[in-house]
Structures are given as structure tokens and as C-alpha cells.
Amino acid sequence: MENTTTKPSYKAGFLGLIGQPNAGKSSLLNFLVKEKVSIVTNKPQTTRRRITGLHSAKTGQIVFIDAPGLVKSTSGLNTFLEKEAHDVIRSSDALVAVLSVDEDSAERNEEILTLVTKSKKPWIAVITKVDLKDTSHRVMILKGIVEKFGGKSIAVSNTKFKDDERSEILAKLIQILPDAERPLYDPELYTTENVRGLTEEIIREKCFEVLNHEIPYQLAVQIRKFDEEAKPCPKIYADIMVSRDSHKPIVVGKGASVIKEIGQQSRKEIEAMMGEKVYLELNVTVKENWFENKQTLKELKYVVDSE
Template identity: 65%
Template structure:
């Protein structure tokens, strides 16, 4: 493989507005769920790497948080994380949703990728929204005007042909390489503990409302994958306000039981085991999302370089 003249490999940053469908698209392309997906915007908080390998090359997808504009706290970390992904990538895929009411919001993403001067292309998402169908041609023209091609996809109604078209375009924009960057049997560089934390955070987003999931973090206290008779996982759900604790727990512990049950089922499937012992503990760290030290402890560290 390393001697193939046209072999390509590199990092492809996935850039878009919050809730544009970036994580769903990456999961679909690598055929594994490694990025969490919810109906709420700004679910992705840190870059996640997904790998697709084939004869023609290897694509290392970097799923970035949605673009936000903020200079403080957790949102500042999210903004810097997205900007760092652009800098770290060899090429970019702009994910533009036709559900976006403001054309300026999609133009912002296009401006960011063109400013990087890196090879890029665009994927239009949520094209199944029939009441927004008129926007497809408008968005396609906008992308063409900015010097790139556009593919259209609906994750709900997609085909293997759609997937191949996107993957072919991904490989096309990557640099030539002598060999893959990672083992071709891998589909992610994430470890099991990180994936478990993301699964639990996803269930929190799905169960809880308003600002609560946005001011919440997940931290593993103990992870014993080799415990008998089953793996044992102890996790803290960190919240920013004392008033959020009864909301997370729920009446009669309904919410925390629901989060635990749904997370446990998905973790067992991911780890390919019959049973997992999962213990969730709700911990209050006042306004952790505005405290640099607390954010660092939770691995939300802003790179100032």
C-alpha cells in the first residue's frame, strides 16, 4: 500500500454551525457511532477523531464543535477548539444545513474555510426538509461562487452511493502519502473511557432541558474494565448550580435512573459485554464552566498558542 503512487492520507476537519449535522455525518461515513448526537445544538465539546480506510487512502476525520463566538468560559473553549481543528487539518469539509434560516450563518463558515487557504468542499445537510427545498439551489450557488463543489445529503434518507460520493471527495482533497497515518483496522483514536463519558453526556442532553445540560460535564472516577463478574464504572456528573441537582436526579430519581439505564445499554453494546455496573453520582461545582481551574480539571483547556 505504501508504494501506491496515488495513495492519499490526512486530517479532514469537519466545520459548521451548531446542529448542522457534523457528528451525524461523521458517524455515518465511518459506520460507527463515536460522536454523540442529540437534537440540541452545541452537543460536541471537543474534537473527536474518526477513521475511514480504503485502498485509495485514509481519511482522519476531525469532528469539531460548532462555531460560536465567545471570549470567556466554556464557550470560549468551544470556539478555540473549532479554530484549532481548522489549523490542524490538511483539508476541510464545510457542513452547511439548509435548515439554517440566515444565509449569513452559512457564509460565515465558508469564509472561515476559504480564509484557511486549505483544500475544501461542502456538504449540504438536512435536505429531507421539503419545506426548505428551495434553499438547496441557493446554497449550492453560494458554494459555487466561493470556488467549491457541493454535495447534498440527508442522513435519514441516505444511500451507499451518497456515502461513496462524499468519501471520494474527502480523499480527493487530501495530500498524497506513502502510508496510512493510523492502523487501518481502527475507526477511532478515542479510548473506551472517553467514549463512555460521551455516551453518558449524550443521555444527559436527551433527558434534561433548558440550560442544565449545557452547564454539565462528565468525569470518570473509577473505571475497572477487568472487574468480575462485569466491568465496573463510577462516574461523576458535574453540575454548575445547586439548584440543578434535583433536576438532574428527578422526581423519585426518575431522571438519573433513565440516564443510567440508557447509558448502560449503549455502553454494554459498545464494549460488547452482557453486563456493566454503572454508578452515577451528581456533584456540584459552582459555575465550573466559568472557572479556568475547574475547566482544566475536566480537560477543557484553552490552547493559547
């Protein structure tokens, strides 16, 4: 007698997180992966390049791609950010429309839904920040908009994530991925990012957190030297790049108080990530209007390839 029992299908693929700046994409990614792979601040446009996070289960593997928030520009750094977001849409097998309940413009959320539906790829909407005060009415409105676009939605908090929410979201996300014979990456990994890249992002995050000015938007971090074999501990030398001479004393601070605070917070998190003590030396450099300079953008790997 023929065995008609079918083996449960295994799924694996790339899942792009698409949303407006400060929609909560990075917080959502870190929650779903259960590791910090993408930096999070309360300022918009923190993510500058696509970041990957991995979730592996018996039923499948999700390769999350956290895209920069959607921007429109014709030059400099913002051109790179815009291209990164659209490249994530093109290269993903499925998409998550990340919609913030505190987004005042319905048109901006609808812009994201238009992009994911036009892609003709499987998608689901995740409504974020539902823990904010008096948002229940907005959640219902957003769910209605998602339904009009032919999609389904899940609402989550950004500060009170729950394990049952995580399990529910992951189960639904795996289902919209293509069938696969095996995982795309080692199931033991939680990201494809290297330690050097993660270190740069940690330092940049601490700059966002410590500095209360507009400087972070005109600030970049570049690892000058990363010696993992140094004794008695790894040695990291990094440049914090600002775009004006007047910005440098603000980043350094009186008596170097600000740069010391950035360094202390960065080192603490880098050591937690690496599981060992590290030596971290930060230096502030000035490159006038670096975010519009093609050569500097290339050095920082914020490159838009000509097609």
C-alpha cells in the same frame, strides 16, 4: 521497453468538519465512519471537543475531525470551544464546510465558507438536512453560494443516509487529501478515542436526551473511576456535574427516576460499544458555575493553552 504504467496514488490526511452549531457535523461523521464516534442530539453545541473518526480504503485513509460548532466568546467553556474549532482548521490537511439547509441566516453559512477559503486548504461543502420539508429551493441557493466561493457541494439527508451517497462523498473527500505512502493509523480502527472518553460522551448524550431543560448546557460528565479488570464485569463510576444546587434534584428526579433512566440508557449503549456487561454508577455533583472556573475546566480537559 520502459514501463510507463503508474501506480494509483494513495492519499491520507486529516479532514476537519467545520460548521455552525447543530449543522449536522456529528451525524455526518457517524454516517461516513459507519460507527457512532460522536454524540448526536437535537440541541446545538453538543460537541465540546474535537472527535476523530477513521475511514480506510484501498485508495486512502481519512482521519475525520469533528470540531465544535463555531462560537464567539471571551471566557470560560465557550473560549475553549472557539479555540478547538479554529485549531481544527489550522491542523487539518483539508476541510469540509458543513452547511445546514435549515440555517435561517445566510450570513452564518457564508461565515463558514469564508473560514475554509481563507485557510487556503482544499475543501468541499456538504449540505445537510435536505430531507426536511420544502428545502429544494434553499439547496439550490446554498449550492449557488458555494460556487461563488469557488467550491463544490454535495447535498445529503440527515435521517435517510444512503450507501451510494456515502460512497460518493468518501471518494470525493479522499481526492482532496495529500498523497501518502501509508495510512496514518491502523486501518482496523474507526476512531482514535479511548473507551473512557467515549463513555463520558455517551453519558452526556443521554443527559441531553432525557433532560428537557437548559441544564445540559451547564452539565458535564467526568469518569471518577473506570476499572476494566473488575469481576464479574468492568465497573464505571461517573459524576454528572451541574452548576447550581437547584439543578441537582432535576437531574436526580422524583424517586431517582431521571438519574435511573440516564443510567439505563447509558449502560445499554456502553455495553454495546464494549461488547460485554458493565456496572455503571452515576452520581450528581454541584460545582457552582463550573463552566467559568479555570481549575474545573482544566480538570475536565476543557483547557485553552496560553500562547
